[in-house]
């Protein structure tokens with residue numbers, strides 16, 4: 342048979358699926374793939390169920406909704422932009438609802454890139470960025486953040502721009518680092534985008550999952566960025582409903598129109614009852630949004646403290662579902678991929694190797710743990726890790742003493 346798409350043929354199964362399968366196989370606690378083990382808010386789940394059968398919505402309520410999303414959700418997205426960030430977004434022409442942030446990202450990249458265009462990406466990158474950029478025939482230009490501080494290397498970022506640069510993709514709060522980009526970095530990035538007259542696609546799925554008083558600031562709010570940014574949110578993260586796959590893009594009218602064309606070619610629409618329920622979710626009062634961040638912050642603290650007690654060195658994380666941790670203290674003879682395999686098989690806890698988020702040279706002694714889990718499960722994971730690693734660590738420190 343003839344060759345199929347060479348890039349996709351060469352693509353492996355995502356690390357999230359691989360580690361989740363290993364977790365099931367070994368009866369391990371899955372702190373790998375980032376999904377909560379509790380249901381989303383009753384109000385939102387009930388709204389979806391009700392919308393399926395709500396006669397007031399008419400007999401076409403379960404048929405194709407409008408291409409860019411049901412009006413009530415587009416209005417809710419516009420209102421949330423105003424409420425949280427002071428952004429005036431037109432619900433009619435500047436919002437596109439998608440089947441998850443995954444589709445939103447692909448649609449934005451399809452809408453903005455031609456083959457040969459260069460895209461500045463900041464490593465560690467979420468798993469779909471590099472493959473999708475390449476599938477579109479565009480060229481990733483990678484700028485690396487390094488643990489433990491994940492600081493933005495400004496000179497390297499500036500050097501990554503060229504006359505062929507078309508867009509920059511920014512993920513803040515960032516998976517897997519937990520970095521929340523501050524205003525100085527954002528203004529530096531904004532200035533580069535304006536000077537080079539490029540677009541920015543902003544993956545802000547963790548926008549409400551921020552800790553310790555950190556403020557999430559959309560790049561779109563910075564000078565010169567309103568007209569060149571597409572800002573992506575996800576109901577999966579904001580409402581702990583990752584299986585729903587409802588995402589939303591806020592972008593200036595001209596960009597939104599082309600993003601809608603990409604969406605038309607990808608999925609065309611997104612299930613209407615889920616959209617209606619997400620609109621109910623976005624209309625909740627500020628307490629909901631503050632509370633989801635506070636609850637996750639407590640879980641972050643719980644897991645990080647536990648990991649530290651086992652002998653990992655957990656890094657600071659200000660947002661997202663994740664904490665990355667250095668495992669070098671164990672003296673393990675192997676890289677992060679080997680360590681994750683070892684840990685899932687021998688200690689019964691699954692995590693994600695951080696090198697999976699790098700396309701080239703990568704740090705090799707960090708793993709990512711998801712803390713969006715019930716406290717009892719986090720505690721059980723720490724107990725398992727303690728049983729497995731702590732005695733060895735004690736033996737070794739006794740030897741070196």
Ligand code: PMP
Pocket residue numbers: 440441442443444467512515516544546575576577578583586587588
């Ligand atoms: N971007 C980032 C940074 C993510 O971690 C995820 C993970 N779920 C997504 C996008 C995809 O979001 P969705 O599930 O809404 O497609």
Ligand code: GLN
Pocket residue numbers: 355357358373374375376516
């Ligand atoms: N975003 C999730 C994570 O980083 C995984 C989503 C997926 O499995 N594709 O864990």
